[in-house]
Amino acid sequence: MKGIVSVIGKDRLGIIADVSTTLTEQSVNIVDLSQTILDDYFTMVMLVDLETMKCSFKELSDELEKCGQRLGLSVKIQHQSIFDAMHNLEYGGFNR
Amino acid sequence: MTNLQSVLETIRMIEKENLDIRTITMGISLLDCIDSDGEKARKRIYEKITRLAKDLVKVGEDLEQELGIPIINKRISVTPISLIAAATSEEDYTAFAQILDKAAMDVGVNFIGGFSALVEKGYAKGDRILIQSLPNALASTERVCASVNVGTSKVGINMDAVRDLGHIVKEIAERTKDNCSIGCAKLVVFVNSVEDNPFMAGAYHGVGEPDAVINVGVSGPGVVKAALEKVEGESFDVVAETIKRTAFKITRVGQLVGEEVSKRLGIPFGIMDLSLAPTPEIGDSVARILEEIGLEACGTHGTTAALAMLNDAVKKGGIMASNHVGGLSGAFIPVSEDEGMIAAVNSGALTFDKLEAMTCVCSVGLDMIAIPGDTPASTISAIIADEAAIGVINNKTTAVRIIPAIGKDVGDTLNFGGLLGYAPIMSVHKFSSEKMIARGGRIPAPVHSFKN
Numbered sequence: 236m237k238g239i240v241s242v243i244g245k246d247r248l249g250i251i252a253d254v255s256t257t258l259t260e261q262s263v264n265i266v267d268l269s270q271t272i273l274d275d276y277f278t279m280v281m282l283v284d285l286e287t288m289k290c291s292f293k294e295l296s297d298e299l300e301k302c303g304q305r306l307g308l309s310v311k312i313q314h315q316s317i318f319d320a321m322h323n324l325e326y327g328g329f330n331r
Numbered sequence: 332m333t334n335l336q337s338v339l340e341t342i343r344m345i346e347k348e349n350l351d352i353r354t355i356t357m358g359i360s361l362l363d364c365i366d367s368d369g370e371k372a373r374k375r376i377y378e379k380i381t382r383l384a385k386d387l388v389k390v391g392e393d394l395e396q397e398l399g400i401p402i403i404n405k406r407i408s409v410t411p412i413s414l415i416a417a418a419t420s421e422e423d424y425t426a427f428a429q430i431l432d433k434a435a436m437d438v439g440v441n442f443i444g445g446f447s448a449l450v451e452k453g454y455a456k457g458d459r460i461l462i463q464s465l466p467n468a469l470a471s472t473e474r475v476c477a478s479v480n481v482g483t484s485k486v487g488i489n490m491d492a493v494r495d496l497g498h499i500v501k502e503i504a505e506r507t508k509d510n511c512s513i514g515c516a517k518l519v520v521f522v523n524s525v526e527d528n529p530f531m532a533g534a535y536h537g538v539g540e541p542d543a544v545i546n547v548g549v550s551g552p553g554v555v556k557a558a559l560e561k562v563e564g565e566s567f568d569v570v571a572e573t574i575k576r577t578a579f580k581i582t583r584v585g586q587l588v589g590e591e592v593s594k595r596l597g598i599p600f601g602i603m604d605l606s607l608a609p610t611p612e613i614g615d616s617v618a619r620i621l622e623e624i625g626l627e628a629c630g631t632h633g634t635t636a637a638l639a640m641l642n643d644a645v646k647k648g649g650i651m652a653s654n655h656v657g658g659l660s661g662a663f664i665p666v667s668e669d670e671g672m673i674a675a676v677n678s679g680a681l682t683f684d685k686l687e688a689m690t691c692v693c694s695v696g697l698d699m700i701a702i703p704g705d706t707p708a709s710t711i712s713a714i715i716a717d718e719a720a721i722g723v724i725n726n727k728t729t730a731v732r733i734i735p736a737i738g739k740d741v742g743d744t745l746n747f748g749g750l751l752g753y754a755p756i757m758s759v760h761k762f763s764s765e766k767m768i769a770r771g772g773r774i775p776a777p778v779h780s781f782k783n
Contacts, residue, residue: 239338241338241339241342243342269334269335271335273339278335278339280335280338280339292396292397293396296396311342311399312399313397313398313399313400314397314398314399316398316587317341317398317399317400317584317587318337318338318341320583320584320586320587321337321340321341321580321583321584322337322340322341322580326583328587328590328591329587329590329591329594
């Protein structure tokens with residue numbers, strides 16, 4: 236199962252490093268990454284593989300939220316299927 | 332990978348435009364709980380509901396976290412209680428309402444619907460007792476929702492029931508007057524009611540439904556309004572297309588949640604209800620969509636046309652996004668539950684009569700309207716009769732959920748709190764309908780040809 240990590244907030248040093256470390260600590264692999272500056276806001280979206288994740292989804296979500304608090308921006312993880320459902324005509328349901 | 336813009340669009344819809352799943356409703360058949368001994372029947376009812384729905388709230392909360400979208404309500408609908416309780420010799424069904432209330436509380440759902448009777452052609456024994464029990468049942472429970480179906484396009488309108496319900500509505504208002512007459516907010520009088528509606532207060536689990544089923548309703552007025560802000564001044568072709576695309580996206584999320592809840596609970600997925608359901612919060616209003624289309628205030632001339640187009644476009648977009656569409660599926664226009672509707676009433680733009688016209692082109696009817704507490708029962712019955720006629724003649728579901736505000740008059744407000752919101756009291760016609768309502772009997776089934 237795959238998740239989408241979204242990071243939105245004011246740009247600063249070490250955002251990618253800190254988010255990546257939080258993911259690595261739980262053995263979550265980053266599959267793809269896309270990033271831009273939108274209206275002065277740092278905006279990053281990561282596709283992550285949750286197959287090898289060591290903790291529960293909730294624990295990972297809490298860790299990322301804490302990471303966001305440290306960095307002063309919003310860091311969230313959502314299951315990939317909600318984005319597929321909305322934007323991909325051919326989506327195949329909630330993939331595990 | 333889903334592209335950046337799409338991800339951000341979804342996040343914006345959820346965080347800024349109030350996109351949410353309004354309700355996951357588990358329908359449960361109680362037909363196998365029937366017993367001539369009321370106590371035994373209630374024991375079975377409690378046992379069945381708490382067994383099937385014990386994980387409903389938890390699964391909803393898990394998915395809320397995993398998908399990152401709020402799932403506001405988890406609810407239950409059951410077989411109309413008039414059918415279940417009729418086998419007993421009891422003469423008051425309040426105890427059945429109370430056991431539903433307890434079951435709802437114990438599994439953690441905020442409403443349970445189905446304290447209902449279907450009387451379009453006449454009263455069976457259980458129907459009459461259930462209707463007479465309504466004031467007591469709704470005054471002594473917190474989470475129970477009730478409905479009565481008084482007509483269908485096939486058989487016409489039961490005017491005896493319409494007459495009786497005028498009195499019942501007033502009695503419920505009186506019995507719950509210390510709490511804003513909130514009992515009336517939990518009673519819907521329908522025609523052409525549907526068996527798979529996930530929305531309260533009108534949800535019940537029809538006899539043609541499976542033993543248990545999951546139905547889902549989404550909400551997204553804020554998302555539709557935000558999409559229309561981007562096409563300001565464009566033609567109706569563009570407006571309709573924009574609404575369709577938006578409705579598709581909203582509905583797809585509901586479909587995803589419905590399928591997954593169903594999988595996790597091992598209960599079949601029933602339908603997606605495509606209704607646009609507002610809340611009293613800013614940015615979650617159907618009225619504001621109509622205003623975005625170009626009306627100075629909801630209720631002015633042009634409102635009915637704008638609403639008709641909106642309702643139709645939502646269906647067209649939603650139907651392709653879901654494998655099974657059902658329920659009420661249309662834009663809701665409850666007054667107290669929609670910030671823009673409340674503002675339109677307060678500014679004088681939206682009147683009772685215009686609301687009635689609007690119900691001709693959308694679901695579901697005269698909904699959550701507060702009227703003066705001294706309105707005669709016969710006038711309430713006449714309001715129900717008018718709304719019933721609109722539904723029966725136009726082959727659509729219509730309903731009345733009206734609250735006589737005891738001791739209050741036009742200019743006052745009833746504040747229910749929460750999702751039920753607050754309602755400015757609206758004036759109704761002062762001329763009597765007494766003699767018409769006193770006639771009773773049945774309005775015959777309409778002709779289904781020669782449509783004009």
